[in-house]
Amino acid sequence: MVAVLGYSREQIIAAVQDMYSVVATAPTAEFHFPVGREAAAALGYSPEELDGLPRSTLESFAGVGCPWHTDVIREGDTVLDIGAGAGVDALIASRRVGASGRVIAVDLTPAMVAKLAATAAENGYDNVRAMEGSAEALPLPDESVDVITSNGALNLVPDKRRAIAEMFRVLRPGGRMQISDVVIRRPVTVDCDSDPRLWVECVVGATVDEELLNHFRDAGFEGIEVVRSLDYFAHSPSAQTREIAASFDAYSTDLRLRRAQRAPSRIAQFLRRADPRRAAAALWRRGLAGSAALAMALLACYGTLAAIGLLGLAGIGIGLNETVWAGAIVVFALATAGILAIGARYHGSWIPAITGGVAAAAITGTMFIAYSLAVELAGFLVLAAAVGYDHYLRRRHQSRVLGLHDSGQQATAPQP
Ligand SMILES: C[S@@+](CC[C@H](N)C(=O)[O-])C[C@H]1O[C@@H](n2cnc3c(N)ncnc32)[C@H](O)[C@@H]1O
Numbered sequence: 001m002v003a004v005l006g007y008s009r010e011q012i013i014a015a016v017q018d019m020y021s022v023v024a025t026a027p028t029a030e031f032h033f034p035v036g037r038e039a040a041a042a043l044g045y046s047p048e049e050l051d052g053l054p055r056s057t058l059e060s061f062a063g064v065g066c067p068w069h070t071d072v073i074r075e076g077d078t079v080l081d082i083g084a085g086a087g088v089d090a091l092i093a094s095r096r097v098g099a100s101g102r103v104i105a106v107d108l109t110p111a112m113v114a115k116l117a118a119t120a121a122e123n124g125y126d127n128v129r130a131m132e133g134s135a136e137a138l139p140l141p142d143e144s145v146d147v148i149t150s151n152g153a154l155n156l157v158p159d160k161r162r163a164i165a166e167m168f169r170v171l172r173p174g175g176r177m178q179i180s181d182v183v184i185r186r187p188v189t190v191d192c193d194s195d196p197r198l199w200v201e202c203v204v205g206a207t208v209d210e211e212l213l214n215h216f217r218d219a220g221f222e223g224i225e226v227v228r229s230l231d232y233f234a235h236s237p238s239a240q241t242r243e244i245a246a247s248f249d250a251y252s253t254d255l256r257l258r259r260a261q262r263a264p265s266r267i268a269q270f271l272r273r274a275d276p277r278r279a280a281a282a283l284w285r286r287g288l289a290g291s292a293a294l295a296m297a298l299l300a301c302y303g304t305l306a307a308i309g310l311l312g313l314a315g316i317g318i319g320l321n322e323t324v325w326a327g328a329i330v331v332f333a334l335a336t337a338g339i340l341a342i343g344a345r346y347h348g349s350w351i352p353a354i355t356g357g358v359a360a361a362a363i364t365g366t367m368f369i370a371y372s373l374a375v376e377l378a379g380f381l382v383l384a385a386a387v388g389y390d391h392y393l394r395r396r397h398q399s400r401v402l403g404l405h406d407s408g409q410q411a412t413a414p415q416p
Contacts, residue, residue, distance in 0.1 A: 024111035032238040060086035063151035065180025070256035072176040083153020087116035135163040183209040185249035297332035326367035347393040356386035
């Protein structure tokens with residue numbers, strides 16, 4: 001099978017619905033993720049929890065963690081299960097909340113909703129209501145539920161911020177959440193993050209772990225606890241899926257969190273997002289730290305020169321300590337080369353690091369030993385080329401792991 005890239009959001013949703021319709025209607029088919037009762041047991045669901053659940057629900061279980069480790073659901077609660085699938089968590093919640101509580105199970109895939117509705121009706125789960133709907137536009141009024149549970153759905157949602165804002169909207173103030181989802185430590189930076197095939201396999205759509213926690217904090221959630229992290233993809237029957245997961249350091253996590261009494265103000269949200277440590281961490285994860293260090297070196301060199309020139313035109317003369325100036329340029333040039341050396345661990349080539357190191361040494365020499373404009377310009381040009389090549393190698397490495405062709409335009413399905 002070859003999947004052609006260039007997809008819209010609608011295509012991602014269609015791909016998700018196609019995949020999970022099969023999980024609902026033909027659960028014994030081959031998938032690249034674990035499905036069924038055994039999968040649930042491997043994730044930590046206890047036999048007592050699973051015993052007694054209808055077979056039709058267990059056979060289509062496709063969760064990625066065990067949100068029950070968080071223990072946030074109480075008798076009488078109104079619980080919302082987002083991306084409920086065939087309903088393992090919804091039915092466990094149904095028992096926990098008892099006759100005085102209720103469970104609303106929302107899912108995007110009509111086949112899953114139909115399966116859960118039929119199972120609930122046939123097996124007397126009278127307090128469970130299955131509804132078709134999207135996590136990005138929950139079909140519920142504001143502040144109408146006590147607890148949200150979700151297992152494996154958020155990574156499949158195109159607009160995570162919107163889905164998290166929806167969670168905040170429908171939860172009552174102080175309401176609790178238990179979330180199991182796939183997260184990654186290294187972001188996907190090639191142009192494939194909207195590949196429907198890669199998306200439905202739960203890695204490409206996943207968010208960087210720290211960024212997901214920040215999305216929740218930004219939206220107004222507090223008391224966020226990572227209750228458990230798990231090497232979920234170790235259970236994948238596909239060697240290629242295991243390789244993709246290892247390359248992006250993907251794993252699943254069980255989270256417990258609480259909705260704050262009030263939504264954060266726009267200013268508070270802006271200040272949180274503008275935190276320079278967040279920007280620095282994002283640059284580092286995306287392999288852009290070398291480009292940032294190079295930009296700083298160029299700014300230190302030519303930016304300072306331009307500022308001195310402009311101030312001079314305005315009749316303002318400033319004295320500049322040339323050693324400090326040259327020192328700043330050299331520090332950033334050497335930092336660029338150092339970052340390129342770290343990149344070698346990722347893509348396996350030392351060419352950018354060695355080339356960058358030679359260029360940084362030339363810049364250092366021309367700044368402190370014998371100044372030459374030609375050497376300075378050549379040094380920066382070679383350093384920029386090394387940064388560009390490092391970038392290219394990182395992308396090529398990701399494309400290879402993801403099975404994308406050189407053009408980055410096509411992807412082949414993972415082979416088991
Ligand atoms: C990995 S499965 C997990 C199903 C279920 N939670 C379980 O543990 O078996 C993800 C489920 O999320 C649903 N889903 C995906 N995107 C969604 C969205 N945007 N809104 C609501 N549900 C979605 C899928 O249809 C699928 O049933």
